[in-house]
Amino acid sequence: MIDNFDRRDFLKVLGWGGAAVALSGCGNTSVEDGREIVTSYSEPAEYVIPSIGVYFNSTCAQCDAGCSIMGRVREGRVLKLEGNPDSSINRGKTCGLGQAGVQAHYNPDRIREPLLRSGDKGEAITWDKALELINSKLAGVKGEEVAFLTGGTSGHINVLLKNYLAALGSSNHYAYDAVSPSVVRAANKKAYGVEMPRLRLDKAKVVLSFGADFLGAWVSPVHFSQQYAQFRKGTRPEGRGVLVQVESKMTLTGANADRWLAIRPGTEGILALGLIHALGAAGMKIPGGIAQDYSLERVSKDTGISAEQITKLAALLKERTPSLVIAGSAAEGYAHGTQNAAAIALLNQVLGNVGKTVQFPAVVPFPQVLPTVGNRYALQALNDEMAQGKVKVLFNYGANPVYSAPAAMKLKENLGKVPFKVAFAHYMDETALQADLVLPLDSALEDWATSVPEYMAEEAQINIQQPLMEKLYPGTRGMGDILLALLKQRRADEYKGYEDFYSYLHSAVLQNKVALGGTGKDDDAFWTATLSKGLLKLPCDAGKISDKITPTAIALPAPFAADDAYPLQLIPAVSASLRDGRHANLPWLQESPDPLTTIVWDSWVEIHPKTAARLGIVEGDIVEVTAKNGSIKAQAYLFPGIHPDAVSVPLGNGHEAMGRYAKGVGVNVFNILDAVFDKGTGELAMHETRVKVSKTGKRVVIVKDEGSAGGQQMGRKIAARVTSDKVDLSGEV
Amino acid sequence: MSVTNLLENWSQFRHKHPVGDQPHEEYKWAMSIDLDACTGCNACSVACYAENNLPVVGKEKYSHGFAHHWIRVERYWDADGRDFPDQGAQFLPMMCQQCEAAPCETVCPVGATNHTADGLNSQVYNRCIGSRYCEANCPYKVRYFNWYDYPTTDNVWPEPMNQQLNPDVTVRGKGVMEKCTFCVQRLTAAKSNARTEGRTVRDGEVQTACQQACPTNAISFGNLVDPEAMVGKQWMQQQVQLDKDKQAKDAEEAASKLRGYRILEELRAYPSVMYLERVRESAI
């Protein structure tokens, strides 16, 4: 890393020509029109050595975890992303999704110029025209008739976005995230006083996770993976930690558990209360008669987990403290999700973990830039508004609800009722296809932004996202620049001082120099150092987490009764690489085998071998999964890590648009989800869909990495395992 | 160019075998992978695609077994017939084991795969004629053949995707064998930097792409000759010796207390990758 270099010079060398763009305000220069500054290699800046890669820091935008990255740039092209060791979030590490960030940037299916769409056709127009069109469409529309749909947003984009909506007189910012842990957030808020407490896996002796795939796709996987590595170290004072995962469908985290317990879908809360009961039976002091009705027999019967196992688990939790109990997506995905999450939080409190392994998180002291986290409720709210014709102009940035909303919501139909829809998009995804105006965005490796991750570890930080190379296409623009241009239409005076988003960020950072830890430093030096580091670490005062036991009335329903018409529970699985489907067009991720099934380039139906045998299904059978709201057809994969009463289909594939790598691959399971909502938060309950599975008679050979031995080692010592009592970890390096 | 000449050179080559008669001088690159830390997340594999210009072959070709993942994450289940895999799955990142007595090297008719002085098993693309004998003789099946011409006829990197290609790594054409190189381009750069400064490469100075990405630090990599290197300490602590086909510790009672092992060690290929057994809690 190079600490002392001039960012502007750097961009000039890369040919970004920042100054030229800034001065002209609009229009993009290129080498062809002769206004580009091209610096010859015969006199390069000192940090550019032809054929030597130089690393520049930025922030990964592949998910909302906000890992800091450094991009290797050579001859003006970004080649590879690595983790930035300075960030306490990812400590120099990356996940596969983050690695594939370069493919999002170089994707051949990116939109390259603004498109005005009429019917099925798109007509390329200039940015001036596009922005003017937005201005004219907004004329005569009441502020409350304008809605802005986004994914999770944070940082200065969030600030500008709010300001723009305020300028329009609208308060309709809908932050939608199809797979976010919003029910758990609400339950956490109630139990601990914070939505996302800091989880100290590294301090826990036992981690009991109720379907939280924290190593795969939950909240901040790279961070948790780092913590997990600490947790597993035998040389740690606490000794090697024990992971117990309770879920109905094995996640990546479940696959790494010391004990994986297949629980009947939806009974996670019952088990949590049952454990409290068992802890009481084992002599732990349980306040106020909590969980009295949850006798071992009843819990074992309801959850399908043996009494012996529950007793063992309770004994382990009692003996090894502190432990850490985590509620994940599997526990919250039901109509009683809030209750499940509350029961699990209660277990944490009873075990005395709050304050020890559940801590107050690091918080950035600037409320304006704090993240607006997405949830599913936002989309329902917007959908209702649209259905009633209350939305006249809809902006969409970073969300693809046409793909990810259940068909039962009739979202596409309701979108049709919005007279003017603007999509800010990288690719022509399903939602962009419905828009009247499509505005192409710079890739995350070309754009300026700041971001504040929702989940931060020991330190609060503001991440800087900055261009790692010249824009690939002159016709794209950064979201910040677009918002600024839109704001100038409304509040020209207020924003005329900012040539572009870069200068806005520049002044925003420097105005707060003192608060940002730059006391006494030269402006330019501070700015340069900030960009060089790629993040701003902030002092933050440690708040105190509420460690009172809050035995709210928890009402858990009885487990599902057998339903002959739809006998199986559908578990839509969030995969670490495809998430909610926004990355389905990255070929590396499509070709990266699913860790558990090793299937590539397709969707599949995970089904327990016992259930399969009962239904006469063998691997590769194309089965039809029928729910009340539709059906999908996909290949069956016999998977031992799933409850026999459930089937699981991964989310993320089944796109009807989004370019050559995504379109037509697999099936979209979002489509058939039932519109059942969590009673506490109104969130769509993702796991509440009941289905039946039938054979279609067709059969395919599943395309997967696993060979004909089916994941067996055939008596050879290949992936070896040892029990903890047979090994001495203390002397390890 | 006489026969005598040939034989002399040949015998010199034969004596260069690094196990036993000629120990490594400056470098012996080796790895250790902690299976207890590995979560099977596949980040290493994607990082390898990014670093080493691996082609994405697509579904149809994947189905025929043409995948090019120099490092692949294998997933094993217990074979005990229980209803649920209640101790999870077993993940194993598998890449070229850079064997000291590599079965692939002896069989190549043209000497396209060789042992370097650093203890790497190198593959010379230009020399390879594609007899595939090396892969046939590889016990781990970690060599990948270019069954098609991915850069051109298959258009694996359509404009502008090709701009991502790492200029330090050859883009392979059809008909040659390839495999994990331990990111030799990074090693070479680090070595020449060190040589310029008149020293050897320090531990941690160079990382392989998989190691650098790995979110749980399950992979250590370094120079086994360097006494300061983490990887060497791990090998030492686990009592795994490079040039043995049976580890002395395995004969002892205390063996069970250590968890280092090498895969298919008994084949006497002397692999340079040590794995640490996955641990599972006995109390639960």
Next chain:
Amino acid sequence: MTKDIREDIAWAKINKDVLKSLEAPRKLYWVIIFIALAMIGVAVGCEIYQYQTGMGVSYKNNSHVWGLYIATFIFWIGMSHSGTLLSAILHLMHADWRKPIYRFAEAMTTFSLMTAGLFVLVHLGRVWMFYYALPYPSERWIWPNFQSPLLWDAMAIFTYLSSSVIFLYVGMIPDLAICRDNIHAGWRKKLYTLLALGWEGTDRQWRSFRITYLTVACFLIPLAVSVHSIVASDFAMSQQPGWHITSFPPYFVAGALYSGCAAIITLFIILRYVFKFEEYMTLPILKKTARLTFAISMVWTYLNLIEFASVWYGHDQASKDVLIYKATGHYAPFWWGMMFCGSIVPLTLAFKRFQTNIPVLFVVSILLNVGMWLERWMIVAPTFANGYYPWTWDHDQWPSFVQWGIVFGSFGWFALLFMVFCKVFPSVSMYEVKEMVYHRSQASKKNGLATKGAH
């Protein structure tokens, strides 16, 4: 026992009969040539497709890196042992009955080697760089890898091919002279004149000829044994389960002689029919060949069983797994087919009445060859499907039409070479048949005298 050949055939008739095979061909000949060309066409088409698109179109993969090409390569190498067996070994053993049929057997040797060589090229991923495998001096002092059995293979095959061409040619010189003397002027006469090297049949020439022929024959025998031992080393020297077997070289040599003999029976019958050589390729000779084939088939069966036993009683579980997989897995039909064709079918040859029954022998010989081809495939493929490393086991890979097409076409290529040879050169050795007739008549004269004397 009936005679191998009638002792009263006039020498002139021998010349006439054999030289007749060099005259304008019958319609049947053209049909065969046309079929052969069509088959080659298929193979060439497949090869062009494979060359342009990549080896992947043959549906080998990273588990199955070798496929039918290598299996068929061994098959053709094996086939080549017939000529050496009949000419060299039986020559040294003074087995007179070989004389009418050794010429075409030698031609078979040469042509099957030429076919086998093509498979090496077809198999290569970068065939345009094949010369890297040749030990030619280069300014960069880069040599091929002399440790590689594949290189030994290339060298052994090349040596064997050149030696067998020399052997075939040397043995043909007196006959070429006959052709030269009996043919009308034209390109052929020029060719024969050139090739006959001025043969006049003087005593001195005969003496030199005998010595040369014997020397080459002696030279050829160890070569033949070594060439297939080296092909066996391609497998035995590797480390893979199912290949790493000490008994492979003799097993391969036996298999080679076996398939060679079987092929001789097939071609014997075809030539006898196509060129009307009933007079020379007589049933008694066929019977002897059949008996020889039977003997070798039992040797092969024995070695096969030895191989199983050594695997079974060895401690290598992976090898055992491969063996069990062969017998019970996806390749089981082919493996049992090989056992049936290789060890059961030849039992027919134990019965006297089948030893001279041409239709039965024809079918049996074809089945034996199918069995031997399956044997080679069953050596190559199951080890890839079920090797050391379970993760890469691949039981589903099936060769594509490209592989099958090229294998199919190779038979056409062989047939074409063989048919052209038979039209251009005498496929029955005239001088040796004359010798044989002479020996016979001498013997019968003796016998006749003795008989007379008794009365």
